[in-house]
Amino acid sequence: MSLFSPDRRGFLAMTMAAACLPAAARAQAASLAPVYPLSHGDAWTTFAAYDPETDPDAPYYRSHVRKVQRIAPFAATQAHPKLDAHTSSGTLVAAYLTLDGPDVDYNRRRYAMGAGGRVHVERAWQYQDVVVGWNTTGLVPNAGLIDAAHRNGALCLGTMFQPDKRMFDGTAMPRPEVAKKLVKLAQYFGFDGYFVNFESYTADDARAVQDLIGLMKAEAKTAGLSDFHIQYYNGYTDARAVWPGSPHVDGTPREADALRADSMMIDQGWSHYGMTRGCCSGPALNALPSPADLGQTYDPMAVFYGLQLYPGPGYFGLIAPTVIAPNGTGGAKGGLQIYSVEDGLRKMRRARLDALRASTSLSAPDKAELLAWTDPKTSRAKWYQLHNSFWAGQTGNPARDNAPSLDQTKTYGAPEVRKVYTDYEAPGKPTDQIRLPITWGVANFITERSVVGALPFATSFNTGEGDRFFHQGQAVATTPWFNLGSQDVLPTWTWWTKPMHGGGDGALTVDYDYDTAWDGSASLRVSGKLTAKTATELRLFKTGFAVPAGFTVGLTGKGETHDALRLGLIFEDAPSAVDWVKVAAKPSPSGWWTWQQDLGRYAGRKLAALSLGFEGAGTIDIHIGRLSLTAGPARPLAAPQGFTVAASRVAGQSAEIRLQWTHDPATDHYDLFAGTVWLGRISGDRYYVEALKRPAGASTTTLRLVATGGDGATSATTATFDWTA
Numbered sequence: 001m002s003l004f005s006p007d008r009r010g011f012l013a014m015t016m017a018a019a020c021l022p023a024a025a026r027a028q029a030a031s032l033a034p035v036y037p038l039s040h041g042d043a044w045t046t047f048a049a050y051d052p053e054t055d056p057d058a059p060y061y062r063s064h065v066r067k068v069q070r071i072a073p074f075a076a077t078q079a080h081p082k083l084d085a086h087t088s089s090g091t092l093v094a095a096y097l098t099l100d101g102p103d104v105d106y107n108r109r110r111y112a113m114g115a116g117g118r119v120h121v122e123r124a125w126q127y128q129d130v131v132v133g134w135n136t137t138g139l140v141p142n143a144g145l146i147d148a149a150h151r152n153g154a155l156c157l158g159t160m161f162q163p164d165k166r167m168f169d170g171t172a173m174p175r176p177e178v179a180k181k182l183v184k185l186a187q188y189f190g191f192d193g194y195f196v197n198f199e200s201y202t203a204d205d206a207r208a209v210q211d212l213i214g215l216m217k218a219e220a221k222t223a224g225l226s227d228f229h230i231q232y233y234n235g236y237t238d239a240r241a242v243w244p245g246s247p248h249v250d251g252t253p254r255e256a257d258a259l260r261a262d263s264m265m266i267d268q269g270w271s272h273y274g275m276t277r278g279c280c281s282g283p284a285l286n287a288l289p290s291p292a293d294l295g296q297t298y299d300p301m302a303v304f305y306g307l308q309l310y311p312g313p314g315y316f317g318l319i320a321p322t323v324i325a326p327n328g329t330g331g332a333k334g335g336l337q338i339y340s341v342e343d344g345l346r347k348m349r350r351a352r353l354d355a356l357r358a359s360t361s362l363s364a365p366d367k368a369e370l371l372a373w374t375d376p377k378t379s380r381a382k383w384y385q386l387h388n389s390f391w392a393g394q395t396g397n398p399a400r401d402n403a404p405s406l407d408q409t410k411t412y413g414a415p416e417v418r419k420v421y422t423d424y425e426a427p428g429k430p431t432d433q434i435r436l437p438i439t440w441g442v443a444n445f446i447t448e449r450s451v452v453g454a455l456p457f458a459t460s461f462n463t464g465e466g467d468r469f470f471h472q473g474q475a476v477a478t479t480p481w482f483n484l485g486s487q488d489v490l491p492t493w494t495w496w497t498k499p500m501h502g503g504g505d506g507a508l509t510v511d512y513d514y515d516t517a518w519d520g521s522a523s524l525r526v527s528g529k530l531t532a533k534t535a536t537e538l539r540l541f542k543t544g545f546a547v548p549a550g551f552t553v554g555l556t557g558k559g560e561t562h563d564a565l566r567l568g569l570i571f572e573d574a575p576s577a578v579d580w581v582k583v584a585a586k587p588s589p590s591g592w593w594t595w596q597q598d599l600g601r602y603a604g605r606k607l608a609a610l611s612l613g614f615e616g617a618g619t620i621d622i623h624i625g626r627l628s629l630t631a632g633p634a635r636p637l638a639a640p641q642g643f644t645v646a647a648s649r650v651a652g653q654s655a656e657i658r659l660q661w662t663h664d665p666a667t668d669h670y671d672l673f674a675g676t677v678w679l680g681r682i683s684g685d686r687y688y689v690e691a692l693k694r695p696a697g698a699s700t701t702t703l704r705l706v707a708t709g710g711d712g713a714t715s716a717t718t719a720t721f722d723w724t725a
Contacts, residue, residue, distance in 0.1 A: 082328025
């Protein structure tokens with residue numbers, strides 16, 4: 001198992017070097033920028049002395065978003081109804097990876113305005129159950145990653161990567177005290193446990209680590225952390241010898257009585273995967289350990305088969321069918337663990353660009369592809385089209401079969417034959433795993449999850465990064481930004497289009513549009529030409545709640561609908577039928593329209609899915625800026641309390657400032673403004689502004705904090721920043 005570096009020593013050196021930078025940079029510039037937790041000095045010494053309660057920077061990296069309850073599975077409205085909804089999926093992901101220019105590590109930034117290059121932010125949370133914060137953040141995951149995972153009902157874990165022996169051998173600190181400090185980190189920063197990546201060890205080391213895990217589980221139980229989760233990975237294919245439910249590897253008694261890890265990732269060697277050099281390519285595992293091997297208390301689905309995808313994502317299509325029969329055509333042996341796929345996608349993108357640029361005679365389609373990858377107006381859409389093809393399948397539609405063609409199957413070869421891939425790139429020579437095509441997507445093996453199980457629910461399709469920020473349809477910031485923690489709950493399926501009334505697949509294009517939005521970075525754009533044969537259903541959200549009296553659906557949009565727009569409701573008592581409601585909306589002078597409809601007539605029925613429909617004749621170009629599901633009027637939201645400038649540093653006509661206030665659990669998020677200019681969005685009680693601009697001649701700037709509740713209610717307060725103080 002590896003990250004992006006040539007080997008593990010390279011990774012450790014990179015981590016240690018990166019760990020020293022924030023403190024050094026801060027000392028040199030006397031910056032007010034918060035320093036990432038545990039990111040400086042010797043890792044063990046820093047951890048042993050660390051207490052987040054006394055760290056003035058810690059609140060800036062704390063997640064206040066609690067994990068949302070996911071709805072129960074309902075096979076009839078799954079994209080693939082025959083798939084077992086209990087089959088689990090885990091990931092090892094980075095918070096932010098750059099997509100253009102030099103590779104820059106933004107993983108220790110919670111958010112940024114005016115970053116040096118565009119970054120990738122994850123969107124496919126509906127296929128992730130256990131999310132491991134990977135890529136140099138260490139014990140404490142990026143707070144934006146925690147926010148996004150929790151908002152979508154997934155667990156988020158920190159990483160114990162090859163921990164210092166002093167972490168577990170009891171020589172420098174008793175193991176119970178280490179366990180208590182680790183659990184406190186999770187409790188304070190708001191994450192759910194740890195991925196214990198522990199590979200090179202003696203039998204004594206193995207015993208000590210397993211005891212530390214048991215002590216952590218016991219401590220978390222005492223602390224009331226019901227979701228505390230430990231996932232174990234040991235760098236070996238065979239799970240039987242060291243599965244945490246078993247005795248010590250040498251047969252000696254255990255120190256703690258608590259259960260060990262909750263799940264285990266089996267190394268990719270199980271799949272006949274090999275490398276030209278390096279680790280993690282052991283003998284194939286031909287049979288999943290039985291429940292008896294793992295301890296009767298363990299669910300076999302807590303065993304995750306590892307898929308190393310940072311050299312290239314196409315390997316997933318070759319090997320995933322050996323664990324889970326695609327599209328529900330058979331059973332499942334266990335769960336899937338996908339790691340570093342976003343970096344594999346970056347390598348695939350880079351290799352394709354290099355090939356196009358090196359060609360001396362490009363065809364017209366190749367020229368168009370090169371332009372799409374390099375033009376800032378289209379490069380984002382091109383990247384996420386590639387990203388979505390991995391999660392939804394090569395067609396981009398998660399409900400399709402997405403099976404490999406004959407030629408693609410030939411490229412894959414037989415899955416049971418051992419394959420050795422170059423794992424590392426050389427200048428001008430990408431890894432050979434890149435050549436494997438993307439075919440089946442994760443959606444062909446893992447059922448989509450959803451958190452839309454209670455009211456109110458709203459989304460403005462804010463993806464968590466953009467070129468501008470919009471508020472009520474107006475651009476209030478024009479600087480590129482990213483903040484994964486601000487991401488809305490996005491559609492369950494991207495993009496599941498189907499005929500409304502039979503016939504063809506339709507001719508409509510669906511994607512996020514970053515040129516106009518109602519609230520946040522983007523709107524949902526649907527465009528194309530409709531005919532009687534191309535009426536199209538866009539299935540958006542999987543839902544699971546009984547419709548109450550006063551149930552109201554609201555849409556805010558832009559563009560002439562030409563009476564083509566419909567709202568589709570699918571109920572559990574009739575899952576094959578769609579009740580269509582005509583959306584009668586006319587644009588206002590601003591171009592935006594708002595439509596609300598009381599649908600209390602459906603009270604008592606359980607809503608299982610929500611769609612948009614498009615039928616009629618003619619060309620449409622509709623932006624959906626907001627979708628809301630409510631029951632009754634919005635409840636008043638108390639004005640934020642304690643809003644103040646905690647610290648500031650003026651340099652010329654710009655200032656760094658630290659802002660703080662008292663977090664209200666009834667608030668979904670807070671927006672910060674200087675006058676009418678948006679400074680940022682956060683679900684917490686602290687915000688660092690890197691560069692507040694001073695208006696010409698101004699001695700003060702009025703800062704405004706706007707709180708927004710889950711039902712859309714808002715309240716605001718102000719504070720004054722004095723440039724001369």
